[in-house]
Amino acid sequence: MNVGFIGLGLMGRPMALHLEKAGHALHLWARRPESLAPFMDKAAAINARTHATPAEVAANADVVIVMVADAPDVEKVCLGVDGLASGAMPGLIVVDMSTINPNAARTIGLRLAEKGIAFVDAPVSGGETGAINAALTIMVGGAPEAFEKVKPLLEKMGKSVTLIGDSGAGQVAKACNQILTGVGVLAVAEAFNFAAKSGVDPAKVREALLGGFAYSKILENHGQRMLDRNFKPGFKAWMHQKDLRIVMEEAHRMGLMLPSAAATAQVFNAIVGSGMGENDSISALMLLEKMSNPSG
Amino acid sequence: MNIGFIGFGTMGLPMAGHLIKAGHVLHVWSRRAASVDSLVERGAQCCASPEAVAAACDIVCTNVTASADVEALAAAMAPGFAPGAIHLDFSTIAPSAARRIAAMHASVGVEFVDAPVSGGGLGARNATLAIMWGGKAVLAPRLDAVFAVLGKTVVHVGETGAGQVAKACNQMIMVAAIEACAEAARLAAGAGVDFAKVRTAMLGGSAGSRVLDVFGGRMAARDFAAGVEARLHHKDYALLMDEATRLGAALPVSTAVWQQLNALMGQGMGCADTSSLLRVLESGATQAAR
Numbered sequence: 244m245n246v247g248f249i250g251l252g253l254m255g256r257p258m259a260l261h262l263e264k265a266g267h268a269l270h271l272w273a274r275r276p277e278s279l280a281p282f283m284d285k286a287a288a289i290n291a292r293t294h295a296t297p298a299e300v301a302a303n304a305d306v307v308i309v310m311v312a313d314a315p316d317v318e319k320v321c322l323g324v325d326g327l328a329s330g331a332m333p334g335l336i337v338v339d340m341s342t343i344n345p346n347a348a349r350t351i352g353l354r355l356a357e358k359g360i361a362f363v364d365a366p367v368s369g370g371e372t373g374a375i376n377a378a379l380t381i382m383v384g385g386a387p388e389a390f391e392k393v394k395p396l397l398e399k400m401g402k403s404v405t406l407i408g409d410s411g412a413g414q415v416a417k418a419c420n421q422i423l424t425g426v427g428v429l430a431v432a433e434a435f436n437f438a439a440k441s442g443v444d445p446a447k448v449r450e451a452l453l454g455g456f457a458y459s460k461i462l463e464n465h466g467q468r469m470l471d472r473n474f475k476p477g478f479k480a481w482m483h484q485k486d487l488r489i490v491m492e493e494a495h496r497m498g499l500m501l502p503s504a505a506a507t508a509q510v511f512n513a514i515v516g517s518g519m520g521e522n523d524s525i526s527a528l529m530l531l532e533k534m535s536n537p538s539g
Numbered sequence: 540m541n542i543g544f545i546g547f548g549t550m551g552l553p554m555a556g557h558l559i560k561a562g563h564v565l566h567v568w569s570r571r572a573a574s575v576d577s578l579v580e581r582g583a584q585c586c587a588s589p590e591a592v593a594a595a596c597d598i599v600c601t602n603v604t605a606s607a608d609v610e611a612l613a614a615a616m617a618p619g620f621a622p623g624a625i626h627l628d629f630s631t632i633a634p635s636a637a638r639r640i641a642a643m644h645a646s647v648g649v650e651f652v653d654a655p656v657s658g659g660g661l662g663a664r665n666a667t668l669a670i671m672w673g674g675k676a677v678l679a680p681r682l683d684a685v686f687a688v689l690g691k692t693v694v695h696v697g698e699t700g701a702g703q704v705a706k707a708c709n710q711m712i713m714v715a716a717i718e719a720c721a722e723a724a725r726l727a728a729g730a731g732v733d734f735a736k737v738r739t740a741m742l743g744g745s746a747g748s749r750v751l752d753v754f755g756g757r758m759a760a761r762d763f764a765a766g767v768e769a770r771l772h773h774k775d776y777a778l779l780m781d782e783a784t785r786l787g788a789a790l791p792v793s794t795a796v797w798q799q800l801n802a803l804m805g806q807g808m809g810c811a812d813t814s815s816l817l818r819v820l821e822s823g824a825t826q827a828a829r
Contacts, residue, residue, distance in 0.1 A: 488784050495777050495797070498805030505794040508784070516787025 245270060246396065247300040247307030247327075249320055250341065251278040254367070254374045255310035258340070258400045261377050262308075263290055265399045270294060270303045297321075298330025305332075306393055309339045313485065314347035321351055321362075328358050336361040336389050338396070340381070342421075342482075344489045345414035346496065348384070352410040361389040364410065365397060366417035368424075370478045378402045382420070384412030418493060421486040425507045425524070427461040428483075432528040435469055436535060446470050465525050474522040474529065481520035484511040540684050541566060543592035543599030544583075545612060546630070547574045549660040551602040554629070554689050557666050558600075559583060561688040566595045593619030593626075598685060602629040605774070606636035613640045613651075622648035625678060627685060631655045631771075633778045634700035634707070635785075637673065641699040650678055653699060655706035656690065657713075659767050667691040671709070673701030707779040711793050714772050714813065716750035718796045721817040724758045729824070735759035757814040769816075770809035773800045 247270040248259040256278070263269050269291035273279050282291040294300045297320050301307055307327055309320055317339055321327050327337055337360055339348065345364075352362035363385035373379040379401035383390055390406045397404045407416045434452075435445040449466045452458065468477070487508040494501045510527055517533070519526040543566045544555045555578055559565050565583040567575045568591065579585050586592045593599055593616035601612050609630050616626065626644055628637070628651070641651035652674035662668040670690040672682070679695060686693045696705045723741075727734040738755045741747060757766065776797045783790045799819050806822060808815045 484784065484787075488781075491780065491794075491797075492777075494801055495773070495780075498801050498803075498809075500798045500802040500805070502795060502798045505798045506791060509789040509791045509794050512783055512787050513789035514787075516789065520787070 244268070244306065244396070245304045247271070247304035248310070249273070249297060249300065249307065250310035251282075252310070253371050256281065257374045258308070258310065260289070261399045262396060267396070268292070270300045272297050272300045296325035296330070297327045298325045301327040301330035301335055302332060304335065306336045306338060306396060308396070309337060309341060311341050313341070314343040317341055317343055318347070318351055322354055328355060328360060331358065331360050333359055336363060336393055338363045338365050338393050340365050340367055342366045342417050342486055342489070343414060344492060345411040345418065346493065348414045349411040352385070361386060362410065363389050363393060364413040365393075366413055367401065368417065368420050369401075374400070381405070382407050382413040382416035384408055384410050384414060418486070418490045421483065422490055422501070422504045424461065425483055425487050425511065426503050427459060428465050428524050429507050429510055429527050431462050431466050432469065432525065432531055435466070435528060436531045440535060468523070469525050469528045474519075474526050476521070477523035477525070479520065480511060480514045480522055480524045480526050483524040484508070484515050484520070487511055540564070540598070541596045542685065543567070543596035544602075545569070545589060545592060545599070546602035547578075548602065550629070550656070550663040552577070553660070553663045554600075554602065555583070556581070557688050558685065563684070566592045568592045589615040590619035592616065593624065594621070596624065598625045598627050598681065600627045600629060600685065604630065604771075606632040610636060610640060613643060617643070617647065617649070620644075620647070620649045623650070625650040625652060625681065627652045627654055627682065629654055629656055631706050631710075631775055631778070632703060634703040634782060637700045637703050641674070650675065651699060652678060652682060653702040654682075654686075655702050657706065657709050663689075670694070671696050671702045671705035673697055673699050673703065707775070707782060710772060710775040711779060711790070713750060714776070714800070715792055715796050716748060717754045717813050718799055718816050720751055720755040720758060721814070721820055724755070724817050725820040725824075754812075754814045757812055758817045763808075763811045763815050763818065765810065766812035766814070768810050769800065769803055769813040772813050773804050773809065776800055
């Protein structure tokens with residue numbers, strides 16, 4: 244299949260390579276040409292062609308995958324000047340794997356539908372490691388027919404691929420994922436800081452708690468990285484801040500009360516504001532340590 | 540002076556009236572022509588478009604709801620403005636939107652001033668508004684022709700957008716205080732104590748405040764008719780929390796208040812007064828405890 248891929252960052256690059264390895268021809272465009280260089284390496288002999296615009300990518304592809312930062316970027320790639328919509332062949336399916344506002348996804352989907360282009364939102368969880376190991380969790384929203392057509396591609400990048408519902412439903416699931424992970428990481432950081440300030444070894448606390456009702460993957464994995472004081476990303480704090488912003492925007496739009504997510508979002512504001520945005524989101528622990536009595 | 544005015548809600552209409560009373564020639568435009576009838580009867584000139592208002596005036600005031608509304612009006616007026624004219628915006632919008640509009644106007648030599656107000660419908664009617672403005676300080680003497688007629692406290696806060704930052708601070712403090720009143724009222728009622736008495740006692744002490752007086756009074760009287768429609772405060776919270784995210788500033792209390800406002804909206808009380816935050820707290824309580 245001819246597969247377009249736009250957004251060749253930390254996540255996008257390994258994801259695109261999995262598709263190529265599975266026998267698909269890649270059609271690439273990048274805002275920064277240097278992102279294309281690894282695909283053009285003669286020695287690697289990657290089946291990929293580069294294009295001057297997203298429109299050209301669309302003209303050569305059956306499916307285009309988009310993996311960029313935020314809703315305005317997705318909108319520009321899809322509907323902007325020389326965007327996918329202006330070059331698409333009939334029946335093109337655009338799969339947006341970025342994390343954006345569910346309502347923005349629905350709007351972009353409707354505008355592409357007017358031009359006969361199917362749009363599927365398919366945000367992922369699992370981070371760079373998940374992308375490299377083709378072990379992502381992929382949450383999909385869109386028409387079942389379009390989903391069936393792109394499912395084999397998604398299965399090359401992810402371990403778990405689930406159609407959640409209509410357009411936007413994948414982004415809603417991702418937002419739920421970010422509520423749970425955001426609040427969860429902060430809860431573990433608070434518990435560890437509480438233990439340490441009480442003169443108790445957080446490592447022992449973690450070990451004991453793993454066997455009980457407070458067990459979670461976050462306590463296990465993120466907790467261990469906190470104990471190792473390994474703050475390298477993983478998942479960058481500023482991205483978690485962005486995702487919680489999306490959650491809170493939607494809560495505002497719908498008149499929903501999300502007290503824990505709201506409080507957590509403020510902690511992420513403080514993490515980013517104190518210059519730790521490029522660190523992993525477990526830097527919540529460092530922030531709590533900094534804001535608590537350091538000698539206490 | 541020839542002064543334009545666009546936006547005739549609870550605030551705008553009495554503000555426009557004061558400008559006529561002060562002897563200015565007022566040029567008005569409204570999408571719904573009927574909303575300017577009372578002003579035209581008093582001598583205001585009705586214009587066919589925002590552009591026509593801009594063409595006739597030295598200063599054009601706008602007082603509408605959202606950032607997008609002000610931006611749309613600014614674009615519509617742009618071809619009409621003479622160089623050196625002032626677009627004076629009283630709306631509460633995002634500081635970043637104010638800066639964007641200012642840059643657009645500056646490219647053709649038009650001045651922009653953000654001058655959000657505090658004081659509500661009552662302050663607008665009594666010409667006792669607190670006006671906090673951002674823009675070039677040299678414009679102060681020209682702006683005074685308008686400000687002196689509408690407000691009691693006029694403060695030049697800083698450059699463009701600074702007025703909106705001040706307004707965001709104003710909303711944070713005020714609505715958090717309204718929520719505190721609501722929680723106190725809830726606690727008093729839950730304990731079987733009359734909040735009206737509690738309020739009267741507190742007004743004389745360290746917890747006394749305008750909010751306790753006005754909004755606490757509405758809670759005590761269970762008079763939830765707006766006042767200030769809660770949906771407007773809710774809108775302002777989206778702006779200020781967005782700004783907090785952009786700046787990387789943690790606002791833990793404001794975000795909790797914001798969630799109470801979200802619940803208020805979700806319960807369909809957006810057009811009632813913000814003192815309805817009390818009813819949000821009651822909605823989570825058993826009937827017996829109310």
